Amino acid sequence: MRLSTPFWPAFALAVVAALAALRNIAALLPAGTGLAAVLVPDPGITSEMLLHYTVLPRIAVALMAGGALGLSGTILQRILRNPLAEPATLGISSGAYLAMAVATLWFPAVLAQREWVAFTGAGAALAVILALSWRRGLSPVTVTLAGMIVSLYCGAVSAVLTLFNHDFLIGLFLWGAGHLDQQDWGDARFLAPRILVTTGIALLLLRPLTLLVLNDESARSLGLPLAAYRLAALVAAAALTATVTAAIGIIGFVGLAAPTLARACGARQTGPLLLWSGVIGALLLLATDQLVLGLPVTYRLFPTGAITALLGAPLLFLLIRRLKLLALPEPVEAASIFRLDHPLAVIMLLALLVPVAAWLATALGQGPEGWAFAMGDDYAHLLGWRGPRVLAAFAGGAMLALAGAVLQRMSGNPMASPEVLGVSSGAMLGIVALLLSAPAPTRTGQILAGSGGAMAVLLVMLALSRRPGFSGERLLLIGITLGSVSGFVMAVLMAAQDPRLGQVLAWMSGSTYAVRPAEAVASIALTLAALLLVPMLRRWLDLLPLGSTAARAAGVSLTLSRGVLYGLAAILTAAATILVGPLSFAGLMGPHLARLAGFQRAGTHLVASALSGGLILLVADWLGRNLIFPFQVPAGLFATVVGGPFLLVLIARGR
Numbered sequence: 001m002r003l004s005t006p007f008w009p010a011f012a013l014a015v016v017a018a019l020a021a022l023r024n025i026a027a028l029l030p031a032g033t034g035l036a037a038v039l040v041p042d043p044g045i046t047s048e049m050l051l052h053y054t055v056l057p058r059i060a061v062a063l064m065a066g067g068a069l070g071l072s073g074t075i076l077q078r079i080l081r082n083p084l085a086e087p088a089t090l091g092i093s094s095g096a097y098l099a100m101a102v103a104t105l106w107f108p109a110v111l112a113q114r115e116w117v118a119f120t121g122a123g124a125a126l127a128v129i130l131a132l133s134w135r136r137g138l139s140p141v142t143v144t145l146a147g148m149i150v151s152l153y154c155g156a157v158s159a160v161l162t163l164f165n166h167d168f169l170i171g172l173f174l175w176g177a178g179h180l181d182q183q184d185w186g187d188a189r190f191l192a193p194r195i196l197v198t199t200g201i202a203l204l205l206l207r208p209l210t211l212l213v214l215n216d217e218s219a220r221s222l223g224l225p226l227a228a229y230r231l232a233a234l235v236a237a238a239a240l241t242a243t244v245t246a247a248i249g250i251i252g253f254v255g256l257a258a259p260t261l262a263r264a265c266g267a268r269q270t271g272p273l274l275l276w277s278g279v280i281g282a283l284l285l286l287a288t289d290q291l292v293l294g295l296p297v298t299y300r301l302f303p304t305g306a307i308t309a310l311l312g313a314p315l316l317f318l319l320i321r322r323l324k325l326l327a328l329p330e331p332v333e334a335a336s337i338f339r340l341d342h343p344l345a346v347i348m349l350l351a352l353l354v355p356v357a358a359w360l361a362t363a364l365g366q367g368p369e370g371w372a373f374a375m376g377d378d379y380a381h382l383l384g385w386r387g388p389r390v391l392a393a394f395a396g397g398a399m400l401a402l403a404g405a406v407l408q409r410m411s412g413n414p415m416a417s418p419e420v421l422g423v424s425s426g427a428m429l430g431i432v433a434l435l436l437s438a439p440a441p442t443r444t445g446q447i448l449a450g451s452g453g454a455m456a457v458l459l460v461m462l463a464l465s466r467r468p469g470f471s472g473e474r475l476l477l478i479g480i481t482l483g484s485v486s487g488f489v490m491a492v493l494m495a496a497q498d499p500r501l502g503q504v505l506a507w508m509s510g511s512t513y514a515v516r517p518a519e520a521v522a523s524i525a526l527t528l529a530a531l532l533l534v535p536m537l538r539r540w541l542d543l544l545p546l547g548s549t550a551a552r553a554a555g556v557s558l559t560l561s562r563g564v565l566y567g568l569a570a571i572l573t574a575a576a577t578i579l580v581g582p583l584s585f586a587g588l589m590g591p592h593l594a595r596l597a598g599f600q601r602a603g604t605h606l607v608a609s610a611l612s613g614g615l616i617l618l619v620a621d622w623l624g625r626n627l628i629f630p631f632q633v634p635a636g637l638f639a640t641v642v643g644g645p646f647l648l649v650l651i652a653r654g655r
Contacts, residue, residue, distance in 0.1 A: 066281040208229040256480060387517070393617045393635050399613075431578070458567075
């Protein structure tokens with residue numbers, strides 16, 4: 001066998017899975033037990049019953065679920081022409097989780113049919129995405145953006161429900177973390193026919209999936225009805241994901257890692273890629289689950305769905321330099337690009353709007369006696385309380401939006417945003433570690449811990465991506481992989497019901513509560529310094545989206561430009577995360593709002609993105625502070641809940 005074949009990572013995972021499974025079975029059964037006892041257990045022997053009704057169904061479910069997610073990820077990456085696409089891209093899992101949360105709180109009787117509740121939520125999420133993107137012929141960029149916004153929106157609404165109903169959703173945390181515990185063969189019987197039928201449909205789409213990787217003009221010239229086949233492929237991928245999510249909860253990372261590993265090991269054609277992605281996904285999930293099952297009972301709170309990344313990440317890091325990336329999706333048709341005639345004038349208006357919005361956010365608000373508009377001495381008194389929050393909200397949103405705009409233009413990928421950068425996850429892990437270990441963590445300690453975590457992740461990412469020349473897509477893939485570790489930590493905290501979870505959740509939701517005046521001023525200074533760098537970076541960001549060949553022909557050093565741009569985005573992301581938490585939606589929404597508003601050239605686009613992101617978080621912080629007074633909704637969550645539908649409307653209108 002050649003080294004450049006997916007056989008070897010699949011073989012390694014198969015060995016790990018087999019050894020772990022045999023160990024678990026041997027530990028359960030007495031020596032000399034025959035095969036008949038496994039297939040037809042004696043009801044009077046507990047170990048045989050446990051093997052037949054818990055361990056064996058768990059193996060079957062892990063294989064089917066992992067294979068389905070691997071297939072789903074491959075289909076999505078090909079039809080969306082995006083190496084970052086995965087089952088979570090379409091918001092299927094988030095829609096299912098939100099439906100389960102709503103049913104748990106207000107319609108508990110329907111939870112007797114849990115699978116169908118989750119399936120309904122997943123189907124509703126897909127229906128929204130298809131409705132929004134149908135006008136554009138289900139173009140890859142439109143579907144990708146609509147899916148990301150739907151996913152973020154459902155996640156934000158679920159997070160708001162969690163903040164106010166934490167104790168009622170404990171059971172949902174366990175389901176959402178992706179535990180594969182089985183009590184019978186029910187889930188296996190639920191999964192098998194549905195996955196089999198959907199996989200058969202996917203196999204019928206082999207030729208269309210091959211052609212859908214091409215640009216739209218080339219695919220049409222070969223006689224492919226793009227909208228029809230995209231719809232069929234999207235429904236197939238969504239059905240695979242929804243089926244798995246409905247049965248066992250949210251399983252992360254497998255749908256991204258399996259096709260990425262298969263392509264990194266040489267699988268290029270559609271048929272072999274689908275085959276190896278399914279095999280690697282199945283073995284990755286099975287190996288992880290069997291390793292979890294072999295842990296002492298005390299540690300089985302580790303959810304399989306989250307811990308999968310800990311096994312898959314080393315393989316991905318090892319092979320990512322060999323990864324041949326897919327062609328990026330076409331941004332938009334040239335005829336549909338809207339450009340402002342006077343972008344500088346609009347930027348000046350936005351800049352003038354900032355101090356007005358900051359003044360109103362400080363002066364106007366609710367108090368014990370209702371709404372009040374502060375003036376004179378009252379305003380001066382409130383300024384000391386509300387001023388730091390206002391400055392921090394604007395600076396945090398501006399830095400994240402500026403980082404998002406840099407990442408999207410550098411990589412040419414509309415999915416690039418601070419939450420996939422990895423640095424914010426490093427900062428989060430540092431702060432979470434401090435909150436969980438220190439008896440009385442100080443604000444200074446949080447800043448130091450967050451800075452240390454962000455710097456550690458930054459160094460790891462630069463080391464892993466240096467030799468390919470800091471390729472934007474490789475950087476983002478590494479960032480997603482590292483970010484999955486933070487997802488594992490949060491899943492464990494959720495499942496364990498750690499009493500400090502509330503403090504962690506409040507910070508992660510994008511809270512400006514604890515910002516001090518000196519920190520707010522420093523964040524504004526850093527934002528202004530980053531904006532002053534825009535004129536020096538705009539040539540790089542105008543040329544890099546055209547591709548490596550065009551950029552080199554224009555005299556751009558890819559290693560230098562990508563290194564500088566990524567470093568700037570990382571610093572801005574880390575600073576914003578440490579300041580007010582991972583307010584990631586502003587990093588995605590700000591750049592797209594600026595582009596939809598007509599800012600197309602790099603210089604004006606970056607500045608407009610920063611101003612838009614800052615205003616989004618500023619308004620969100622004010623609304624979250626006042627609408628349900630005396631309760632408050634963190635700015636990050638409120639920005640997603642309110643801003644998501646607005647961005648979806650713009651996408652639906654074809655802007």
